Amino acid sequence: MAILKTENLNYVYSQGTPFEKTAVRNVNLEIEKGEFVGIIGHTGSGKSTLIQHFNGLLRPSSGKIYLDGKDIWADKSQIRQVRFRVGLVFQYPEYQIFEETVYRDIAFGPKNMGLSEQETDRRVRATAQRVGIPESMLEKSPFELSGGEKRRVAIAGVMAMEPEVLILDEPTAGLDPKGRELILNQIKEYHKTMGCTVLLVSHSMEDVARYASRLLVMNRAEVFCFDSTAEVFKRSAEIEKIGLSVPQITRVFNILREKGIDIADDVYTVKYAKEKILEYLKSGGKLQ
Amino acid sequence: MIKDITLGQYFPGNSVVHRMDARFKLVITMLFIVMLFIGSNTISLEVGFVFTAMAYLCSSIPVKLIAKSLKPILPILAFTTILNLFMITSGMPLFQWxxxxxxxxxxxxxxxMIVRILLLIAGTSLLTYTTSPVALTDAIERLLSPLKRFKLPVSELAMMMTIALRFIPTLIEETDKIMSAQKARGADMDGGKIKDKVKAVIPIIIPLFVSAVRRAGELATAMECRCYRGGEGRTRMRQLKSGAADYVSLGITIFFLAAVIFINAID
Structure with a gap:
């Protein structure tokens, strides 16, 4: 059964005023347990608004959201429980840090859940280790840390709640390539060891192509397509038409095919590309 | 929610009132306030009402917006009404218990009093509805500029006001974001006793202060990069220009004010 499901989801900002704007229109989708879903789309395409529905921060103007088959708005008083089960990491999450020490900031979520002292301690230490924060850093003030470290502390703050669904809104925005790699790998690792569902919003096609098994493409408040990564990048011409890019390697293969070379159209990682090229060369094909 | 605050919000448009010189609008608004407060009888209040209605008709600001701006002052209205109703004991008793x-x-x-307060808020709101904050601070700066002689840093004060106004929406947005982020971590914002409520504010206030200080630092650097060194000798891209419409409006206002004074005198 799908862990997250939406039914005719609509969201309108400032309803009934001159500034009325539909941010999410008629979204129907199902996300299976344990999936790693990439969400891409332009700024203002409604992806951030959409993900805030999944943990009940926004209430849909119309339509329903089901978590594990249950309508999350069926009982309003239970919405906090939904937020513990669906963890959401906002863009630039380091700006939400407020505690005196790193330890206490990571413990904020677990404490709100009403966990015991020991369980909180276990989770804080386990999560800190997971995101590469050494024990010695736990007693430091989070405001002394570097940007990348702060980001990891903030992500750990949500991870420590051990949500069944982890949603991250551009977790790598504004980081250097090394910091990006680090965070993405930690997310991947978390996904693998915890067996949870991960939704990753990103602007970088390379990133989502590498990590996600399915891609949700948003365009002008609507779902443009929701399919396996390979299937989505097969439609690279359409994707470029709505103003999004495709991974560089996909573009290289598109140009090769345009030149009349008969080669695979579902390439989106360099590793797979190498295989395909070798295969092609072995079968007697020429790249000239 | 927080976003519904309209008091002091600018609604762009191209009406006569929008295009008027901000200095004149400011002076007219002040005269309008005087008009309301010296008017001591019903007729003078009616004059004030006609004046407000005329101004709104010229401004093409939707009526719905007026209602919205009046909403936050309802508690004040209720309070003054109750005070007036029970504290004034002179006159004929209508009801006794x-x-x-x-x-x-x-x-x-x-x-x-109700009508006077409503007119006051509606009239003064029109100023901020039709004048961009930048134009408004410009006007204040110009009107206060004679005080420069007394070593009052008028330009700096105006710049501070401009910056403060500029950052109100930014900070509101930021507060919204931080609140959402803490809610996502299970912070309980709306339940509980007073002690819990105070506690719930800390996770919002601290990040907000941190980011405000950070922004202030960044802004100072950005201003220095563009060679800001105080108001001395600074020229402006948009000059305030007064035209026929401004003098006519001022004339009308003075006429109304004179009418109120006259009505008061013969009463």
Missing amino acids: KFIAITDEAVETSVF
Whole structure:
């Protein structure tokens, strides 16, 4: 059964005023347990608004959201429980840090859940280790840390709640390539060891192509397509038409095919590309 | 929610009122306030009402917006009305129950005060509805500039006001974001006792202060990069220009003010 499901989801900002704007229109989708879903789309395409529905921060103007088959708005008083089960990491999450020490900031979520002292301690230490924060850093003030470290502390703050669904809104925005790699790998690792569902919003096609098994493409408040990564990048011409890019390697293969070379159209990682090229060369094909 | 605050919000447009010189609008608004407060009888208040209605007709600001701007002052209205109703004891009693009495004069004064406050808010809101904050601070700076002689840093004060106004929406947005982020971590914002409520504010206030200080630092650097060194000798891209419409409006306002003074005198 799908862990997250939406039914005719609509969201309108400032309803009934001159500034009325539909941010999410008629979204129907199902996300299976344990999936790693990439969400891409332009700024203002409604992806951030959409993900805030999944943990009940926004209430849909119309339509329903089901978590594990249950309508999350069926009982309003239970919405906090939904937020513990669906963890959401906002863009630039380091700006939400407020505690005196790193330890206490990571413990904020677990404490709100009403966990015991020991369980909180276990989770804080386990999560800190997971995101590469050494024990010695736990007693430091989070405001002394570097940007990348702060980001990891903030992500750990949500991870420590051990949500069944982890949603991250551009977790790598504004980081250097090394910091990006680090965070993405930690997310991947978390996904693998915890067996949870991960939704990753990103602007970088390379990133989502590498990590996600399915891609949700948003365009002008609507779902443009929701399919396996390979299937989505097969439609690279359409994707470029709505103003999004495709991974560089996909573009290289598109140009090769345009030149009349008969080669695979579902390439989106360099590793797979190498295989395909070798295969092609072995079968007697020429790249000239 | 927080976003619904309209008091002091600018609604761009291209009406006569929008295009007027901000200095004139500011002076007219001040005259309007004087007009409302020296008017001591019903007729003078009616004059004030006609004036406000005329101004709104010229401004093409939707009526719905007026209602919205009046909403936040409802508690104040209720408070003054209750005070007036029960504290004024002169006049004919209309209603009496034990020691509580409501007189005709009390009712009259309450209605008078309600209308006066409503007109005051509606009229002054029009200034901020039709004038961009930048134009408004410009106007204040120009009107205060004679005070430069007394070593008052008028330009700096105006710049501070501009910056403060500029950052109100930014900070509101930021607060919204931080609140959402903490809610996502299970912070309980709306339940509980007063002690819990105070505690719930900390996770919002601290990040907000941190980011405000950070922004201030960044802004200072950015201003220095563009060679800001105080208001001395600074020229402006948009000059305030006064035209026929401004003088006509000012004339009309003075006429109305004179009318109110006259009505008061013969009363």
